[in-house]
Amino acid sequence: xxxxxxxxxxxxxxxxxxxxxxxxxxxxxxxxxxxxxxxxxxxxxxxxxxxxxxxxxxxxxxxxxxxxxxxxxxxxxxxxxxxxxxxxxxxxxxxxxxxxxxxxxxxxxxxxxxxxxxxxxxxxxxxxxxxxxxxxxxxxxxxxxxxxxxxxxxxxxxxxxxxxxxxxxxxxxxxxxxxxxxxxxxxxxxxxxxxxxxxxxxxxxxxxxxxxxxxxxxxxxxxxxxxxxxxxxxxxxxxxxxxxxxxxxxxxxxxxxxxxxxxxxxxxxxxxxxxxxxxxxxxxxxxxxxxxxxxxxxxxxxxxxxxxxxxxxxxxxxxxxxxxxxxxxxxxxxxxxxxxxxxxxxxxxxxxxxxxxxxxxxxxxxxxxxxxxxxxxxxxxxxxxxxxxxxxxxxxxxxxxxxxxxxxxxxxxxxxxxxxxxxxxxxxxxxxxxxxxxxxxxxxxxxxxxxxxxxxxxxxxxxxxxxxxxxxxxxxxxx
Amino acid sequence: xxxxxxxxxxxxxxxxxxxxxxxxxxxxxxxxxxxxxxxxxxxxxxxxxxxxxxxxxxxxxxxxxxxxxxxxxxxxxxxxxxxxxxxxxxxxxxxxxxxxxxxxxxxxxxxxxxxxxxxxxxxxxxxxxxxxxxxxxxxxxxxxxxxxxxxxxxxxxxxxxxxxxxxxxxxxxxxxxxxxxxxxxxxxxxxxxxxxxxxxxxxxxxxxxxxxxxxxxxxxxxxxxxxxxxxxxxxxxxxxxxxxxxxxxxxxxxxxxxxxxxxxxxxxxxxxxxxxxxxxxxxxxxxxxxxxxxxxxxxxxxxxxxxxxxxxxxxxxxxxxxxxxxxxxxxxxxxxxxxx
Numbered sequence: 001x002x003x004x005x006x007x008x009x010x011x012x013x014x015x016x017x018x019x020x021x022x023x024x025x026x027x028x029x030x031x032x033x034x035x036x037x038x039x040x041x042x043x044x045x046x047x048x049x050x051x052x053x054x055x056x057x058x059x060x061x062x063x064x065x066x067x068x069x070x071x072x073x074x075x076x077x078x079x080x081x082x083x084x085x086x087x088x089x090x091x092x093x094x095x096x097x098x099x100x101x102x103x104x105x106x107x108x109x110x111x112x113x114x115x116x117x118x119x120x121x122x123x124x125x126x127x128x129x130x131x132x133x134x135x136x137x138x139x140x141x142x143x144x145x146x147x148x149x150x151x152x153x154x155x156x157x158x159x160x161x162x163x164x165x166x167x168x169x170x171x172x173x174x175x176x177x178x179x180x181x182x183x184x185x186x187x188x189x190x191x192x193x194x195x196x197x198x199x200x201x202x203x204x205x206x207x208x209x210x211x212x213x214x215x216x217x218x219x220x221x222x223x224x225x226x227x228x229x230x231x232x233x234x235x236x237x238x239x240x241x242x243x244x245x246x247x248x249x250x251x252x253x254x255x256x257x258x259x260x261x262x263x264x265x266x267x268x269x270x271x272x273x274x275x276x277x278x279x280x281x282x283x284x285x286x287x288x289x290x291x292x293x294x295x296x297x298x299x300x301x302x303x304x305x306x307x308x309x310x311x312x313x314x315x316x317x318x319x320x321x322x323x324x325x326x327x328x329x330x331x332x333x334x335x336x337x338x339x340x341x342x343x344x345x346x347x348x349x350x351x352x353x354x355x356x357x358x359x360x361x362x363x364x365x366x367x368x369x370x371x372x373x374x375x376x377x378x379x380x381x382x383x384x385x386x387x388x389x390x391x392x393x394x395x396x397x398x399x400x401x402x403x404x405x406x407x408x409x410x411x412x413x414x415x416x417x418x419x420x421x422x423x424x425x426x427x428x429x430x431x432x433x434x435x436x437x438x439x440x441x442x443x444x445x446x447x448x449x450x451x452x453x454x455x456x457x458x459x460x461x462x463x464x465x466x467x468x469x470x471x472x473x474x475x476x477x478x479x
Numbered sequence: 480x481x482x483x484x485x486x487x488x489x490x491x492x493x494x495x496x497x498x499x500x501x502x503x504x505x506x507x508x509x510x511x512x513x514x515x516x517x518x519x520x521x522x523x524x525x526x527x528x529x530x531x532x533x534x535x536x537x538x539x540x541x542x543x544x545x546x547x548x549x550x551x552x553x554x555x556x557x558x559x560x561x562x563x564x565x566x567x568x569x570x571x572x573x574x575x576x577x578x579x580x581x582x583x584x585x586x587x588x589x590x591x592x593x594x595x596x597x598x599x600x601x602x603x604x605x606x607x608x609x610x611x612x613x614x615x616x617x618x619x620x621x622x623x624x625x626x627x628x629x630x631x632x633x634x635x636x637x638x639x640x641x642x643x644x645x646x647x648x649x650x651x652x653x654x655x656x657x658x659x660x661x662x663x664x665x666x667x668x669x670x671x672x673x674x675x676x677x678x679x680x681x682x683x684x685x686x687x688x689x690x691x692x693x694x695x696x697x698x699x700x701x702x703x704x705x706x707x708x709x710x711x712x713x714x715x716x717x718x719x720x721x722x723x724x725x726x727x728x729x730x731x732x733x734x735x736x737x738x739x740x741x742x743x744x745x746x747x748x749x750x751x752x753x754x755x756x757x758x759x760x761x762x763x764x765x766x767x768x769x770x771x772x773x774x775x776x777x778x779x780x781x782x783x784x785x786x787x788x789x790x791x792x793x794x795x796x797x798x799x800x801x802x803x804x805x806x807x808x809x810x811x812x813x814x815x816x817x818x819x
Contacts (some may be wrong), residue, residue: 072585075581075584075585076581076582076585078534079534079577079578079580079581080577080578080581082534082537082577083573083574083576083577083578084574085541086537086540086541086570086573086574086577087570087573087574089541089544089545090544090559090566090567090569090570091570092544092548092559093544093548093555093556093558093559093560093566094559094563094566094567094570097555097556097557097559097560098556100548100552100555100556100559101552101553101555101556101557102552102556103552104548104549104552104555104556104773105549105550105552105773105774105777106777108545108548108549108552108777109549109777109780109781111545111548111549112545112546112549112780112781112784113784113787114545115538115541115542115545115784115788116784116787116788116791116792118538118541119535119538119542119788119791119792119795119796120791120792120795122534122535122537122538123535123792123795123796123798123799124795125534126531126532126534126535126799126808127531127798127799127802127808129531130530130531130803130808130809131802131807131808133809134806134807134808134809135802135807146795179773179774180774181774181775181776182773182774182776182777182780183776184776184777184779184780184783416559416560416563417560417628418560418563418628418631420563420564420631424567427567427571428571431571431574431575435574435578438578438582439578439582442582442585442586445585445586446585449587
């Protein structure tokens with residue numbers, strides 16, 4: 001730093017002086033990237049197995065080709081997810097050593113089990129991806145099942161750790177505030193864990209389903225409406241559509257859990273400066289420094305009513321002012337949380353309406369809607385689902401500020417003391433930007449190559465010549 | 480109980496060294512394979528050999544971290560605080576390595592393959608160097624206890640760290656070359672098997688020289704470790720030497736399969752020897768394993784997870800390796816290219 005002179009030097013040393021904002025920024029950035037890959041790892045395998053099953057059961061070659069290609073794309077997204085996930089495990093220590101040193105023995109426990117599931121996932125995804133030609137068809141199909149299970153339990157473990165940060169439990173502290181004993185079961189099954197894991201898991205299926213479906217919707221808009229593309233769309237969209245009402249219910253319960261257990265976060269979500277009843281649900285709008293709420297469209301009493309329908313508009317909602325300023329999110333953070341909330345709920349509702357549209361056409365006409373406007377909306381659903389998930393994640397993370405362990409440890413006391421974080425952050429932003437662009441380009445190149453390959457000629461199936469599709473069918477009958 | 484978890488940690492490090500390490504070593508040979516045309520057969524074999532297994536092997540590193548931060552949280556905090564630079568470099572290298580390897584398999588033009596291949600190969604050398612240097616820093620007592628930060632530079636820019644970094648690169652390259660002899664032979668490419676055999680012999684010679692050098696470096700720079708290696712850990716050092724020499728002889732005589740086992744044992748014994756030599760310390764001469772250990776509840780949970788791993792993960796790994804070795808997991812990327 002000494003060699004840098006003038007204003008640039010001043011800016012750099014000023015920026016470098018405090019590692020906390022850099023650490024926060026980097027954690028937020030890397031998690032925001034990784035969280036997009038998670039749903040693909042968790043739910044895409046499930047979609048692939050549906051296609052694979054259909055292909056084997058109904059001797060549907062298109063379905064098999066679809067499953068095989070999906071598994072090849074997955075090889076890329078899983079690799080990128082694996083390495084960006086690894087970065088997170090470095091960052092726990094590189095960015096938050098004081099948090100990990102003090103709380104690692106409690107917070108870390110769910111990861112011991114996550115490790116198990118990650119191992120399982122990595123092993124079976126390799127077998128599934130590479131096993132197409134030489135394994136027997138049904139045996140190959142079954143090697144995919146552990147990936148789905150490992151994805152479910154693995155993401156539950158990780159989210160359990162995050163839930164623990166919201167609802168720390170399962171430990172005893174000594175007089176100096178150090179962890180003295182840990183009850184691992186109480187750590188994993190903390191109070192926030194059931195609803196938070198359910199919410200993320202369903203989100204993973206929503207995002208994965210809509211993301212994959214949106215690619216095929218776009219293809220269908222360009223006139224590729226053959227069986228293959230319709231199948232790709234239908235499998236992915238159906239799974240996502242089924243999940244939308246589930247997510248509304250789970251999300252609603254989780255919001256009520258936050259209302260009862262993290263009242264300050266809830267006050268930030270609903271923009272409640274002071275404790276009151278008959279709290280309006282403000283769509284958009286913002287909190288000002290003087291504690292007033294301006295702008296937006298208020299729905300009178302609706303926030304109170306949603307918090308507890310049994311007491312309706314009389315429900316009292318705790319305000320931000322009930323805790324000292326250094327124990328609640330700052331005004332910009334409150335506005336971020338509130339905006340994140342509006343975006344998540346808004347997009348979630350739109351996606352639900354899209355699913356209803358799909359279901360109505362399905363029931364009325366026994367077929368997938370083919371209209372231009374439906375497909376246009378479906379083509380946007382992937383991006384919308386990703387944005388909704390990111391917004392929801394912003395709500396839970398920013399809403400917890402200034403705490404890293406709710407009520408116990410503040411973020412500023414958890415971060416590293418290394419002043420070089422800004423260098424790492426800059427490097428990581430460059431690296432991840434390159435990674436994101438390249439991932440999309442590579443997936444597109446693969447897709448174009450698949451299309452040029454003109455599917456498979458007669459007698460050439462994804463399964464090897466020794467066991468053609470017909471033999472797969474017989475295998476299934478035997479098993 | 481802290482001893483048991485310490486042993487688990489050491490075994491996980493050993494597993495990462497011999498499984499994950501070999502995948503990095505393959506990257507070293509990828510880097511040195513020569514131009515696009517000349518190096519093509521070697522690169523194909525490398526892709527074929529590590530394609531199905533590298534992600535699973537990589538999880539060992541995560542496992543090491545998880546055991547550290549749950550069971551020895553203060554030591555983890557100290558290590559990550561002090562060795563910020565090499566660990567950050569390793570993290571960046573891991574991203575580059577994994578992603579570029581996956582990308583290279585997915586693309587076909589020479590230019591893009593060369594670009595991703597270069598990133599893959601360079602980062603494959605960077606990561607073992609950094610992680611080796613980290614190991615050297617810990618072993619030579621340069622990481623203080625109690626979650627404090629040591630010197631950000633001299634903690635890893637010093638004789639022992641430099642030596643262990645270079646040794647790590649050489650050892651994984653050696654291990655990988657030995658594996659690749661067998662892989663090339665399995666694929667029926669005997670010229671290539673012969674080429675990898677020569678490389679393995681060369682790498683073994685380099686490792687041997689480094690080991691001789693390390694005797695002097697460690698005696699001067701990491702006395703506690705040196706004393707441990709020449710007393711407590713001596714049986715493991717001898718085992719490593721015997722296996723190393725055995726692998727050398729087997730390689731020279733072309734017995735690739737036997738050489739594999741001997742080479743794995745040699746590397747595993749040396750890593751295990753490091754752990755035993757610095758016993759009872761986790762961070763030599765400042766923090767013992769038992770003092771660093773988390774509370775009983777956490778250690779129990781980790782051991783339960785390890786028990787489950789023995790039941791679930793180990794059979795899965797065996798299945799993966801058996802299918803891979805029987806050629807039931809062929810590399811599909813070549814397939815796609817021929818069709819496209």
